[in-house]
Amino acid sequence: MSNALTVPALLEEIIQRFDAREEPFNEFTIGGELKAARGALTQPSDAENLGAWAEVLAFALTSDRHENPWNSYFGPMGSGVTAEGTKVYFPDISDTPPEVVTHWAARARALSHHFLKARYADLAWDMSGPIARRKRDPEDARIAIDCYLDAIPRMPEEHEHFQFAIRALDLAVLIGDTDRTERARKALMDVHRGLMKSHSRTWWYTVDRLLDDKKAGVTDDERAELVADLESIIAMRSNTGDPENCDPHEAQSAAERLVPYYRRLGQHDDAQRLHKAVAEAFEQFASNADPMLAAALLQTATDEYRNAGSKEDRDRTRILMQKKIGAAGENLQSFEHKIEITKDDMEKFLDLVVVDDIGDSFVRIAREFMLKRNHLEERVQKTLEKAPLMAHITQMIYADDRVAAKIGGVDEDSFGRLFHQAKLTFQFERPWLEQAFRRLFDKHGVVPQHFAGWANRHGLFEDMSLLVEGTSAWAREDYVKAAHVLVPQVERALRKMSDELGIPVTKAHPTVPGTSVAIGMGEILYNQKVAEALGPDATLHFQALYADPRGMNLRNEIAHGLMDADQFYWHLGNLIIHSLLMLGLWKEFAQIGRKRER
Numbered sequence: 001m002s003n004a005l006t007v008p009a010l011l012e013e014i015i016q017r018f019d020a021r022e023e024p025f026n027e028f029t030i031g032g033e034l035k036a037a038r039g040a041l042t043q044p045s046d047a048e049n050l051g052a053w054a055e056v057l058a059f060a061l062t063s064d065r066h067e068n069p070w071n072s073y074f075g076p077m078g079s080g081v082t083a084e085g086t087k088v089y090f091p092d093i094s095d096t097p098p099e100v101v102t103h104w105a106a107r108a109r110a111l112s113h114h115f116l117k118a119r120y121a122d123l124a125w126d127m128s129g130p131i132a133r134r135k136r137d138p139e140d141a142r143i144a145i146d147c148y149l150d151a152i153p154r155m156p157e158e159h160e161h162f163q164f165a166i167r168a169l170d171l172a173v174l175i176g177d178t179d180r181t182e183r184a185r186k187a188l189m190d191v192h193r194g195l196m197k198s199h200s201r202t203w204w205y206t207v208d209r210l211l212d213d214k215k216a217g218v219t220d221d222e223r224a225e226l227v228a229d230l231e232s233i234i235a236m237r238s239n240t241g242d243p244e245n246c247d248p249h250e251a252q253s254a255a256e257r258l259v260p261y262y263r264r265l266g267q268h269d270d271a272q273r274l275h276k277a278v279a280e281a282f283e284q285f286a287s288n289a290d291p292m293l294a295a296a297l298l299q300t301a302t303d304e305y306r307n308a309g310s311k312e313d314r315d316r317t318r319i320l321m322q323k324k325i326g327a328a329g330e331n332l333q334s335f336e337h338k339i340e341i342t343k344d345d346m347e348k349f350l351d352l353v354v355v356d357d358i359g360d361s362f363v364r365i366a367r368e369f370m371l372k373r374n375h376l377e378e379r380v381q382k383t384l385e386k387a388p389l390m391a392h393i394t395q396m397i398y399a400d401d402r403v404a405a406k407i408g409g410v411d412e413d414s415f416g417r418l419f420h421q422a423k424l425t426f427q428f429e430r431p432w433l434e435q436a437f438r439r440l441f442d443k444h445g446v447v448p449q450h451f452a453g454w455a456n457r458h459g460l461f462e463d464m465s466l467l468v469e470g471t472s473a474w475a476r477e478d479y480v481k482a483a484h485v486l487v488p489q490v491e492r493a494l495r496k497m498s499d500e501l502g503i504p505v506t507k508a509h510p511t512v513p514g515t516s517v518a519i520g521m522g523e524i525l526y527n528q529k530v531a532e533a534l535g536p537d538a539t540l541h542f543q544a545l546y547a548d549p550r551g552m553n554l555r556n557e558i559a560h561g562l563m564d565a566d567q568f569y570w571h572l573g574n575l576i577i578h579s580l581l582m583l584g585l586w587k588e589f590a591q592i593g594r595k596r597e598r
Contacts, residue, residue, distance in 0.1 A: 003097040004046070004047040006050075007048075007103075008037075008038075008051060011034055011037050011038065014030065018113065019113045020112075024156050025115070026115075026157075027119065028059075030059055034059060035056050035060070038052040051103075057091055057100065059119070060077065060091045061074040061077075061091065061123070063075075066078070067079055068566050069566060074122075076089035077090055093131055098133070104121075104123045104127070105140055114148075115147070117144075117147040118144050118148045121141070122148075125140035125141045141172075142180065148168040149165070152165060158200060162188065166205065166209050168180070168187065169181065173215045173216055185218065203229065206226070207230065207257055210223075230257060238251040240280065248285050249448075251281050252282075252300070258274060259275065273308075275305070279301045279303075279304030279317075282298070282300045282301040286301065291325070292359075296449030296450070296468060298324060299449075299465060300449065325456065346432075350436060350439045353365050353436050354440050358444045361443075361444065362454050362584070365433075365440065366585055369429055369432070369436070370537050370582060371541040377414070377418060380418060383417075422544035423544065423551050426575060433575070434570065448468060448471035451467075452468045454580065455467060455583045458586065460492075461496075467580075469485050470486035471577065479573040482568075483554070483573065487554055487558050490576070490579055491524075494524045494530070503530065507519055522555075525539060534589050542579065554576070
């Protein structure tokens with residue numbers, strides 16, 4: 001059964017106007033007009049509804065996605081969870097008929113504007129499987145490649161240049177088109193040369209795509225040029241005598257790409273040289289930082305000196321790092337903040353949580369987004385009034401092959417309901433936490449080491465290498481690595497906390513006599529002494545996030561390999577980083593708990 005598709009005149013006028021437009025525009029410009037026009041339609045027919053949806057969807061999907069639910073290049077801008085726990089996407093391609101893909105393919109052949117043709121053709125290629133459930137047409141890919149490359153000089157933003165060139169190259173390689181592959185690769189190298197001349201910090205897109213490529217036909221001269229460019233970046237950004245251009249983080253980023261290349265060629269001396277250059281830059285950077293940040297920066301310097309094979313420098317910076325940790329601990333202060341916000345006033349909220357003092361900002365973010373047990377308990381009880389049927393129905397939480405958890409009714413299992421409410425709260429706070437971190441980066445220029453150093457305010461980590469690795473992965477949006485590195489570090493910190501509280505951190509092995517194993521996160525967080533030290537709010541937060549199957553249960557989901565790749569996304573990373581901010585305050589939580597008891 002086919003679905004008729006008719007583009008309403010109001011939306012067709014917009015498409016034709018942009019097709020004739022000479023000044024540059026992007027998907028957001030035309031997408032905004034199409035969305036407004038769709039909303040202004042009065043009593044459209046079913047065919048017009050579908051036509052309007054086809055045009056709006058074409059520019060609402062994004063290639064800059066945090067999630068990939070359809071295994072595609074284009075994806076949703078965001079997602080959410082309904083009160084029933086169902087995940088929904090914005091926009092969602094569910095129930096979109098194949099005629100929409102056919103329409104996009106026709107648009108790509110009928111229009112004239114390079115950007116529009118590339119967009120429609122790429123959508124037709126990319127969504128043939130997820131929407132139309134049919135084989136892709138290589139001609140769609142060829143149109144997209146040619147038009148992406150032709151559009152590059154007409155687009156004003158540099159990110160559009162390398163984005164278009166890389167997408168064209170990926171498509172050309174995918175369909176095995178040698179001529180188009182060469183054209184796209186040369187275009188990408190031209191974009192890269194422009195970025196290098198302007199000292200742009202987005203050079204890594206091209207390097208990551210081409211340096212180790214086996215299919216794009218990168219020439220020896222092109223690869224040598226990329227290597228030389230990386231060397232120049234490291235030299236400039238690690239030059240401590242040039243404070244204006246010195247940036248150890250960018251130097252490290254370039255070295256992380258070049259060191260493996262040198263090692264594969266057997267050029268180990270060059271690899272060690274780069275490690276040492278980065279180490280010296282971080283050590284110098286640390287000399288001008290406050291103790292908390294300096295300790296984390298020196299951890300990176302120590303690791304880089306170790307990789308460089310310089311034991312004397314490694315030991316020297318480790319001793320200096322330990323002194324900085326001690327100095328940071330001397331400045332600890334108790335705190336108490338109360339912030340009341342409305343969801344309609346984001347700016348006011350951000351002004352309250354991200355303030356002029358970076359440490360105070362960390363405190364406010366940690367406290368604001370920490371679960372409040374009494375508030376959650378009130379919400380659970382209110383479900384008896386607002387949704388009495390749901391409040392009494394037992395809920396089952398299913399995993400792929402088992403019942404992961406069971407939550408009874410409010411009257412019989414109020415504690416279980418508390419975790420369900422906590423899980424919803426984690427999701428509802430997504431935009432607020434994201435914007436708080438964005439403001440923190442914008443206002444204070446924080447780097448990953450800030451978060452690592454803060455988490456170690458009370459000396460929970462003797463070695464911060466993995467903390468720095470994990471927070472750096474989060475900062476560059478590698479959420480898979482960030483989660484797998486940082487969650488075990490949270491468990492290690494909680495175990496150290498238990499040790500300081502006089503709680504045994506090992507137990508007898510259940511099956512091997514005479515041996516011991518470390519206690520796990522669940523045992524730690526359900527220990528009464530730990531709960532008293534952290535207080536009810538922080539205890540519930542860590543339990544719900546990491547250790548209870550009725551909550552997010554991150555520790556066990558990750559440890560047992562139960563999560564798919566698309567489940568590691570930006571908000572998950574933000575929740576983990578936020579928990580690091582909480583770790584830096586655990587002794588203050590204990591002080592507040594004692595005050596409340598008095």
